[in-house]
Amino acid sequence: MSFSKKRExxxxxxxxxxxxxxxxDIVLSPEFYWAKRVSLGIKSSYKVxxxxxxxxxxILPSSKFEYKVLKISSNNFIIIAxxxxxxxxxxxxxxxxxxxxxxxxxxxxxxxxxxxxxxVNKDYGISSVDGIIVYTPIQLLDNTNIMSIESILxxxxxxxxxxxxxxxxxxxxxxxxxxxxxxxxxxxxAIVITDIIKQQKDINSLREQKISFIEINNLxxxxxxxxxxxxxxxKIELPQKELRESIFYINKFKLTSNESFKLIKFNKNRLTxxxxxxxxxxxxxxxxxxxKKSISSVTIEVYK
Amino acid sequence: MKRKIYIIxxxxxxxxxxxxxxxxxxxxxxxxxKYFEQFVQDASKLILLKNKWSNxxxxxxxxxxxxxxxxxxxxxxxxxxxxLDFEDITKINITRLGKMLLNSNLxxxxxxxxxxxxxxxxxVEVRI
Numbered sequence: 001m002s003f004s005k006k007r008e009x010x011x012x013x014x015x016x017x018x019x020x021x022x023x024x025d026i027v028l029s030p031e032f033y034w035a036k037r038v039s040l041g042i043k044s045s046y047k048v049x050x051x052x053x054x055x056x057x058x059i060l061p062s063s064k065f066e067y068k069v070l071k072i073s074s075n076n077f078i079i080i081a082x083x084x085x086x087x088x089x090x091x092x093x094x095x096x097x098x099x100x101x102x103x104x105x106x107x108x109x110x111x112x113x114x115x116x117x118x119x120v121n122k123d124y125g126i127s128s129v130d131g132i133i134v135y136t137p138i139q140l141l142d143n144t145n146i147m148s149i150e151s152i153l154x155x156x157x158x159x160x161x162x163x164x165x166x167x168x169x170x171x172x173x174x175x176x177x178x179x180x181x182x183x184x185x186x187x188x189x190a191i192v193i194t195d196i197i198k199q200q201k202d203i204n205s206l207r208e209q210k211i212s213f214i215e216i217n218n219l220x221x222x223x224x225x226x227x228x229x230x231x232x233x234x235k236i237e238l239p240q241k242e243l244r245e246s247i248f249y250i251n252k253f254k255l256t257s258n259e260s261f262k263l264i265k266f267n268k269n270r271l272t273x274x275x276x277x278x279x280x281x282x283x284x285x286x287x288x289x290x291x292k293k294s295i296s297s298v299t300i301e302v303y304k
Numbered sequence: 305m306k307r308k309i310y311i312i313x314x315x316x317x318x319x320x321x322x323x324x325x326x327x328x329x330x331x332x333x334x335x336x337x338k339y340f341e342q343f344v345q346d347a348s349k350l351i352l353l354k355n356k357w358s359n360x361x362x363x364x365x366x367x368x369x370x371x372x373x374x375x376x377x378x379x380x381x382x383x384x385x386x387x388l389d390f391e392d393i394t395k396i397n398i399t400r401l402g403k404m405l406l407n408s409n410l411x412x413x414x415x416x417x418x419x420x421x422x423x424x425x426x427x428v429e430v431r432i
Contacts, residue, residue, distance in 0.1 A: 178308045185315035192322040199329045206336050210343065219347050223339075226346050233353035236411055240357075244406045266415035 007102055009153040013120060013135070014090065020100040025158060027105045029126065030135040032090065033082040034060060035108045037131050040077065045069040048077050056081050068161060070112055072131060080108050082163065107133045109161035117141040119148045239269040246271055249293050253286060263301075272299045356409050360384075363432035366408050374401050385413065390426040398424050405430075 008024040010016070014031050038055060042048055052067035060081055068080040088098070107126055111118075111133050118141075119125045125141045126133055126149070213219070220226055243266060255261075256278060263274035277283050283302050290300060367386055371379065374397055378389035393401070398417070405412065405428065414429040 175308075178312065181312055182308065182315065185312060185319060189315060189319050189322060192319065192326055195326050196322065196329060199326070199333055203329070203333050203336060206333070206340055210340050213344065213347070217347065217351055219350065223343055223346060226343070226350055230346065230350045230353060233350065233357055236357050237353060240411060243412060247402075247406060260419060261417075262419050264415060264417040266412065 009156065009158065011107075011120060011149045011153060012091070012094070012096065013124065014094070015121070016094045016096070020096055023100055023102050025103045025105065025162075026091075026096070026101055027107055027110050027153070027158075028087065029107055029120065030133055032087050033080050033106055033108070034065075035078055035080050035106075035132050037072075037076070037078050039075055041075060043074060045071050045077065048079065052079050052081065055079060066163075068106075068109070068163070070109055070161060072112070078108060078112065078131060080106055082106070084163065087163075103158070103162040105158055105162050107135075109159050110156065112159075117143075117146050118152060119146050125149075243269075243271060246293075250290070253289050256282075270299070272301070274301045277302055357411060359409065360432050363408075363410055363430075366404075366410060367430070367432070370401065370404065384432050385429060386432065387427070387429045390428075393424050393426055395424065398426060401426070 008020075008022060010018065010020060010024055010026045011029065012026050012032070013029040020026075034056065036055065036059070038048070040048060040051075042051075046069075048069045049067050052069065053065075056065070056067075056079070063083050063086070065081045065083050068082070070078045070080065072078060087104070091098070091101070111126070111128065112131070115128050116133070117125065117127045119138060120135070123138055124135060125138045125146070126135055127141055128134075214221060220229060247264070250273060259275070259277050259282070261273065261275050263272065265272040275286065277286060286302065287300075367388075370376070370388065374390060374393070376388040377391045378387070380387040390398075390401070410430040410432065412428065413431050414427065416427040418425050
């Protein structure tokens, strides 16, 4: 086990039996992935990655693979094919806790361009064959100046070519599921748009109803004008109503044969009555009768 | 794949925007409807008042009936003001005429009803 200043780095093989107790970086041996060297008339790693599936066609087992492209030189690349789910399964079976893993690297990316012979354990080591890092029995390694993997990883500065561990937990949607989501959203949008159109129609219909109502009844356009006109009519109605009610009420008072109304005058909303009564008693009766109803704009003159 | 995800995101965003628009439009419709209902209510009152106090043809017909039935001694028309004078009208007729005027929707501007002994005279001004 090596200990770097930043994080510990472990080299993982299929026989890994150590316990990782702190958050560490791991370097996978070639047992966990496939690597292929290609020479193409392309300069961009991105374009090579787009072709990676077809390059590995017929080579990889049927499974979902992801690809990483390492550029060696202008037209030369090494493509790494890996299955994250399988790697996760393997690591779990080796007792490697997911939460203790910071980043995952491959031996290929970390020892790229190195002509190496490194001892991993007493039986195996890794070496470079035409640029491809292989996990090989130790007997096939060049034993001169062979170093152990732990001693190398102590001070090794890791590359930027790590595999994202978080991808294990990423929700993956199939084409079918994506299409279904798209269809549902399009349907929802269509429903909402239909609703908007219907609402617009309702608003327009309401507007037309109002215009028609105003035209048929010869009304003003606004509520303000409406109220103003109403007030004008009420100014007429109130005094006219009061006039009629007052006259009807006063005329209900039963007069004797000697009594009579002498004058009923109405002008400028003011009603005047002149009435001839027999005596004071009758006058009081009449006044009492009048007082029962609050007739404000009436002047009563009584004479005997 | 990426394109589909972008499309899904765009569809979702447009759905939210449209939903907000639906909500706003719905609020607007409710407010317009409320205003219209209030307008109709107010307008109905005005229509009633107009039909009552501004029905020229009905008013003119009534004045003609009064003329025919009670034969005023004098009648003047100035614009929309009608002045009717009745000299020495009988008690029965004055009662009938009074009821006709007071039960109508003629706008009564002036009434001058005088009784001197048994003689009753009436001066009435109405506006149509």
